[in-house]
Amino acid sequence: xxxxxxxLAGVFSTVAASFGGLLLAGHAQLGALGxxxxxxxxxxxxxxxxxxxxxxxxxYLQLGCVACHTxxxxxxxxxxxxxxxxxxxxxxxxxxxxQSQVALGNRRVGPDLANYGARAKSDxxxxxxxxxxxxxxxxPAFPTLFNQGKDGSLQPNERGTALIAYLKSLRQDYSSxxxxxxx
Amino acid sequence: MSQENQQxxxxxxxxxxxxxxxxxxxxxxxxxxSVASPVKFFFASALLWLLVSSVxxxxxxxxxxxxxxxxxxxxxxxxxxDAIQRNVFFYGWASNALIGLNLWLLASLGRFEFRNGxxxxxxxxxxxxxxxxxxxxxxxDSQNAFELLELxxxxxxxFFVAFLLAALWPAVAFVRRPTGQVFVSQWYILGASFVLxxxxxxxxxxxxxxxxxxxxxxxxxxxxxxxxxLLWLGASALAAVYYFLPKELETTLTGxxxxxxxxxxxxxxxxxxxxxxxxxxxxPLWIQSTGVVAAVxxxxxxxxxxxxxxxxxxxDSGWSRAWNNTTLRFVVFGLVAYTLALALQILFSARSLxxxxxxxxxxxxQQQLLTYxxxxxxxxxxxxxxxxxxxxxxxxxxxxxxxxxxxxxxAVVGSVAGSLFFGWxxxxxxxxxxxxxxxxxPQEALLSSACAVLFLIGHVAxxxxxxxxxxxxxxxxxxxxxx
Numbered sequence: 001x002x003x004x005x006x007x008l009a010g011v012f013s014t015v016a017a018s019f020g021g022l023l024l025a026g027h028a029q030l031g032a033l034g035x036x037x038x039x040x041x042x043x044x045x046x047x048x049x050x051x052x053x054x055x056x057x058x059x060y061l062q063l064g065c066v067a068c069h070t071x072x073x074x075x076x077x078x079x080x081x082x083x084x085x086x087x088x089x090x091x092x093x094x095x096x097x098x099q100s101q102v103a104l105g106n107r108r109v110g111p112d113l114a115n116y117g118a119r120a121k122s123d124x125x126x127x128x129x130x131x132x133x134x135x136x137x138x139x140p141a142f143p144t145l146f147n148q149g150k151d152g153s154l155q156p157n158e159r160g161t162a163l164i165a166y167l168k169s170l171r172q173d174y175s176s177x178x179x180x181x182x183x
Numbered sequence: 184m185s186q187e188n189q190q191x192x193x194x195x196x197x198x199x200x201x202x203x204x205x206x207x208x209x210x211x212x213x214x215x216x217s218v219a220s221p222v223k224f225f226f227a228s229a230l231l232w233l234l235v236s237s238v239x240x241x242x243x244x245x246x247x248x249x250x251x252x253x254x255x256x257x258x259x260x261x262x263x264x265d266a267i268q269r270n271v272f273f274y275g276w277a278s279n280a281l282i283g284l285n286l287w288l289l290a291s292l293g294r295f296e297f298r299n300g301x302x303x304x305x306x307x308x309x310x311x312x313x314x315x316x317x318x319x320x321x322x323x324d325s326q327n328a329f330e331l332l333e334l335x336x337x338x339x340x341x342f343f344v345a346f347l348l349a350a351l352w353p354a355v356a357f358v359r360r361p362t363g364q365v366f367v368s369q370w371y372i373l374g375a376s377f378v379l380x381x382x383x384x385x386x387x388x389x390x391x392x393x394x395x396x397x398x399x400x401x402x403x404x405x406x407x408x409x410x411x412x413l414l415w416l417g418a419s420a421l422a423a424v425y426y427f428l429p430k431e432l433e434t435t436l437t438g439x440x441x442x443x444x445x446x447x448x449x450x451x452x453x454x455x456x457x458x459x460x461x462x463x464x465x466x467p468l469w470i471q472s473t474g475v476v477a478a479v480x481x482x483x484x485x486x487x488x489x490x491x492x493x494x495x496x497x498x499d500s501g502w503s504r505a506w507n508n509t510t511l512r513f514v515v516f517g518l519v520a521y522t523l524a525l526a527l528q529i530l531f532s533a534r535s536l537x538x539x540x541x542x543x544x545x546x547x548x549q550q551q552l553l554t555y556x557x558x559x560x561x562x563x564x565x566x567x568x569x570x571x572x573x574x575x576x577x578x579x580x581x582x583x584x585x586x587x588x589x590x591x592x593x594a595v596v597g598s599v600a601g602s603l604f605f606g607w608x609x610x611x612x613x614x615x616x617x618x619x620x621x622x623x624x625p626q627e628a629l630l631s632s633a634c635a636v637l638f639l640i641g642h643v644a645x646x647x648x649x650x651x652x653x654x655x656x657x658x659x660x661x662x663x664x665x666x
Binding site: 003004007008010011012014015017018019021022023025026027029030031032033058061062063064065066067068070072074075077078079080083084090091092093094095096097098099100101102103104105106107108109111133137138139140141142143144 | 263266325370381395396402455539543546
């Protein structure tokens, strides 16, 4: 095998094959996916994100929360994500169509956050977690997201407020055409 | 590969390369002299980044059990440092070193004097500057949510140009040299140097410049990552193994004729294995299954490289001769790791097994097995062989060579074994529906911190030795060149 052009052409075809077979084919299937109602005439899902949540996503990316948190719930046969209470149904591609950059993540040092908005109790609880995670947790505190209030308590600043809004907006608890919720 | 019996090798060949320089300096061949300055540049940059990455790895490992460690300032938060450490390791250490190693291998195999070496060095300068800017951005501004694509997209463009100058252009130039034959190491280098820029550019376009719809980004990313790990890092390191093993054992490869098949099947299948890392993710099932099939097919190139390498090692007391040769000790360590890493990848692309280990540290262990225990160890072995030939000096201290090998070998065995073990036990506990908080093992973070310190010790030993050689002997290089 001494022919340089043959090697280059061969390597090029192998790259082109996987590119076409996986990415272009995937694009043909999902490239135009958009919001849709679960039933005819119903509301469109996923819901539009509030502007504050969009800013909050930037904070989430900035601080690298994705290093420890995923945002994807696997179906019941594939891991115990639903049994862990991280979601009420598996994530589907349509859940992510509004996100400019998806943060599916690859490593769970902490719990999955795909449906965190549905289980978060209050802003104050989220703020308390971000400013002072439970003792013994691997999660670091994020003091720069807070200001000291007059009474000495910590109040989320602009970025903190946006991040909290973002975390609350993380919901996958609606029916979609691909994943209906059981009544 | 009997072609590389180069007459002009320094006399240090075949001896323990840690031997102090009491027998005078080895000579530098004209071929080596022609690539010396870019290769030295890449190795020196790689070395500096390796030290940075090892220090960062200690910090991030400690942070996992003491989250308040260095946490007063937002720039030092875990999420930022973790991304920086990864990028420094992959783009700073591994890629710089492999660009340099590939350049040297091409020159030696082709016995071709490299003209315009400054173009490669220029590429290297751009590469390292872009990396520095990218790291600064992650540190003080923002990052992308995809492993190894965290750096801003402008940096990626600079990487692309730099890589063309430093790696792809030399590879094509070398293989186009006047004498005809192309050897197996050269196929791998050529393939690797072609795949990386193409895949990297397409990925950047589809993820960062004109982002595709939703989860398709994750699909593109998985495609990129598998190409990067197997066809850039993996194939480049394999090229070095195909060179050093027969050369240092002074023999021919068992089943050399099979290596063509090994090469083509690796390049054919590895690019499709990305979705096998997305099992259970919200991407179409048929795409996930395609990935699994491709991962299983990696069995073919794995079998062939095993026949080639382990067959060769089992003849004529190859194992013990390899163990007593500094370069081969590292290279063979890497080979065993490669075999294990690929075997694990095949095995754990089975859906039921993957469901248990996905998202745990098991996957991190698998990645470290491939990128450290294989790729980095092979680079170390190669450096022990190449640097004396470029500087005209011997390694100053044999003790430091031993310290380097043993601390890195122990560290990587401990760290990989820990990740695999704790990842598996955590996954099994989660599968049994134990609450998440009760499945974490504090011992894991302790073990990985200890290993990170051990890595740092090994790398400092290596750096001291290498810097000693690079600095003291730059003058003898010129004399030797004239000789």
